[in-house]
Structure formats: C-alpha cells, structure tokens
Amino acid sequence: MKILVCISKAPDTTSKIAFTDGNSKFDENGVQFVVNPYDEWYALVRALEIKESTGGHVTIINVGQGSDDAIIRKALAIGADEAVRIDAEAKDAYYVAMQIAAYAKDNAYDLVLTGKETINYNGSQVGGMIAEGLSIPFVSLGSKLEISGTTLTVEREIVGGVQVIEVEAPAVISCAKGMAEQRIPNMRGIMAARTKPLNVIPAVDIADLTSFVSYEMPGEKSAVKIIDPENMDELVALLHSEAKVI
C-alpha cells in the first residue's frame, strides 16, 4: 500500500492563545508547535501499522513554510519513510486540500489519511476536499481500519452511533480516536529522521475561497457563585430562576 498522510502544524494544547497585527494574526511568540494530534496519533500511526503488517510506503505531506520542517522531522522520527512539503502559506482549507490533491493526482496513492480536524482551526475540511478533488471516496471519522487486498473496512462514527463500512481503495479517510495509539519516537527514529528525504516542492496556482479577517477572545466569565454543599435546593432554584436552564 502506498499511503499518504497529511500532517498539519498546530500549537501545543497548553499554548496561550493571543493575536497580533490588530487581532488579525495568531501570535506565535513563545508558542511550542506540535504535529496536530489527530494527524500524528491516529492517521500517521495507523499508516505505520499497516505498513508494518502488510508492507508498503508511508509519505507524509504538509503545506507550509520552512518553519514547519521541525514538526515534519518529528513525524519522520515516528517512522514515516519520506516527507513532502508544498512550499506555501496554508491560506485556507481549500487551498491546502487542492495543493495536496494536485500532488496526489500525480503520484497515485492507494490511501490518503488525515486527522479528523486540526486543534487550531477545527475545520474538519481538508480530507473531504481532497477526496472530492481527486474524485475518490471519502470516509469521515474512521475509528478502525482494516485492509484486505484493495478493500478497506472502516468503522466510522455517524450521527448517534457507529457504522462499519466497506470501500475500495483508493480512498481518503479522516482518522479519529480508536484508530491507533500515540507512539513516542525513540532515539534511533530521531537519528534516522535527519537523513530521510524531505522534498520541498513549489505550490500550484490556486485561489483561496475564504479568509480569517480577525480574531477575538470570548467575553470574560463573571466570577463563580459558590453554593453551600449542604444546600442543593439553592442550586436547583438558581439553575431554574436565575440561569433559566432547567
């Protein structure tokens, strides 16, 4: 199986979120960046497991600038065979997905895996867009994936339950919890990653469809009202008459 895993750079989950340039840009100052957890823990690790059990080749792909190379090396250290970075600013999900689709079209992958969403923009967009761009099937929110020949069996989350489906490769699957378990790169992996190929290729010409104009922080919460643990009648009364939620 030739597998393409899409990875995105995301701020570490404990990062302080702030904005600069008149609230139009995320403030990267002092922020530690990681491989987006869904891409790393679920998509990449499952791809490696498939390669280990049935053979194959795992390429990771990222749309971004030179500052993304650190997280790309991390993904290589976990075990991917090679990396491709499409050298461009990730303008919006459509732009990113169309770049990846253009690359994948020329390189015939059997399977394209993405995380279910990024933890910074939470869009859940790129996987479906790549599939549509390549005119191949898309399965969202896969929590298990088994492969037999060219048939993919996927457990996926649907509205109000889970479903097991079958689809023929090539296909795009967005990966969620359950797919695999996080792997910590070992020293050998980290050393090997230094010499694995990281091919930087130019972007194709595509117009973005959306832009983030500005950001704001949600309004401050008013101070918590402390309720006597002996007096739950008071809490119920407040939820009813003050908060009006019951």
Next chain:
Amino acid sequence: MILVYINSTNGISKASFEAVTYAKKLGDVIALSNGSLSSDDLAHIGSYGASKVLVDRGVSGDDQQQVTRMIAEVASSNGVNTVVFSHDLHGKSIAPMLSVSMKAGLVQGAISLPDAEGCIDVNVFSGKAIGKVKVNSSSKIISLLPNSLPPEETGTACAVEEVATQAGNALIKVLSTKKPEGEIPLPEAELVVSAGRGLKGPENWGMVEDLAQILGAATACSRPVADIGWRPHHEHVGQTGVAIRPNLYIAIGISGAIQHLAGVNGSKVIVVVNTDPEAPFFKAADYGVVGDAFEVVPRLNEALKKFKAS
C-alpha cells in the same frame, strides 16, 4: 436562493430547524433531503421558513459523496447561491466536498449570522478564541453549529416534492450500524452531566446516570476516564474528544485541565462539583460546589426530584 440540507439519518433534528431558521434570515429558502423521512415530517420544515422541500428517496445517505452530488445538482438547477448545513457529523463531512464541487467558500461551524462586512463568527483554537471568516467566492456554504440560535416556528407546513437526481451510485457499502437506543447524542444535548477521575471507579457512575436521567441530560466524561475504559470513548469531551456547547454542563470530579475546558467552555452555564477549592475548573464555572461528589450528587438528585415533582 438559499438551500438547506436536511440530514435524514435520525429523524429531523432540532439542529436542522435551527439551520432553516438561520437560512430564512439570509433570504428565500428551499430545503433538500434524501432517504425515507415521512412527507408529513418534511412538510413541517415549512413552519420554519422553507417555501418547499425537495426529497430524493433514491439516495440513502450512506455515501456522503453521493449526497454531495445530489445537493450540487439541485443547487445548480434552482439558482442556489448559499447552502446551509447543520454542523452535525453528517453536515461536517458533506460540506467540504460540496465546497470543492461548487467552488464555494465554506464556513465550518458558524455561530453567527454574517455581520455588515459579511463576516461570520466561528470557534477556533478549540473554543479558546473566535475567528471572523470572510467568504471570497460568490457562492457560499455555511455549516451552522447546533445551539447557535433558537429555532423560530413562524409559518405553516409547505409542499414536498419528490425529485430523482443523477447522483450516481453509492461507493460505500454499509456492513452494520449500531445506534444506542434511547440515548441523547452528546453533540446535540442541551443538558450534559459529566464526571472525571474524581469518581474513583466505574462502579460509582450510578448517581451520575441518575442525575442525567432526572434532568433528561446526556452523559459525558473526561479523557482519562475514557482511556482507562471506565466510560465509552464517545463520551470523551475536550480538545481531543467531542466539543460541546450545551445550555448546562455539570462537571463532577473533573479538575478542569485546559484541554478539557477547550471542549466545553462554549457551554452557556457551567456547574462544578469538586472537593478541591483550588481546582482550575472553578475559574470557568458559573456555579461551584466545593464538596465531596459522593455526598453532593445524591443530595442534588433529591433536590431535583423535589423540584420536578412540584
């Protein structure tokens, strides 16, 4: 013309009525569904502002790409420039495909109407900030986060028209489907009761389930609780689990780590029960009870029963 897609997998959800209400504020609305929803149920969508409802009974909804082709065809034959989804698991995965097929900019997880400049608010950084998105294309797709505006039932039922689109075959074959009966799906629940490691073990969840049942709430949990297998994975809320924004979130024995808060801080009202007055969750709470869950929760259940009976 605005088109609202109505997901047919679990009956018509409140979130679908919210999407129609939202669309009506943008212009004239038609709705489109597929599958086997009854004509009476579909006609009821008119009450929220749709002038007619189209339905393609030949499309099951299992292959979301087939649904995408159905929507694209109906959009182009009806002069539609904006398509609105409810941001459930179904809409979340169809909207991006439709964005490519219609070359229409997508606002995923909208929480507001467009402002004077046409910008729409979405939650970013897992709810820690709000971003204003502008669509640069002439056609738009908006996927509306549930619970972002109340559904408004102002009109009457409308006509339902059966259509047969050229949506092609489904490429995805469903082998089995499991839907837990009678449970409220977490992302749609208006009231959520959640518990964490403070509960010490899975055998202690009885009082939490009782509380959920008295309130008619869904149950949720923190990540470690799902990881150790005390609770099912689909209950895990937070940055790496489900993000929710119910009207009421009751957190019992959860410390309030930043990754947990990221998935729940859109809740309208938060109640925290924790033995530790320094627990970070109290900073995000509206009402706090500093006390032992094993005493407080049974007491709360009794108080609620008394309230419900009165």
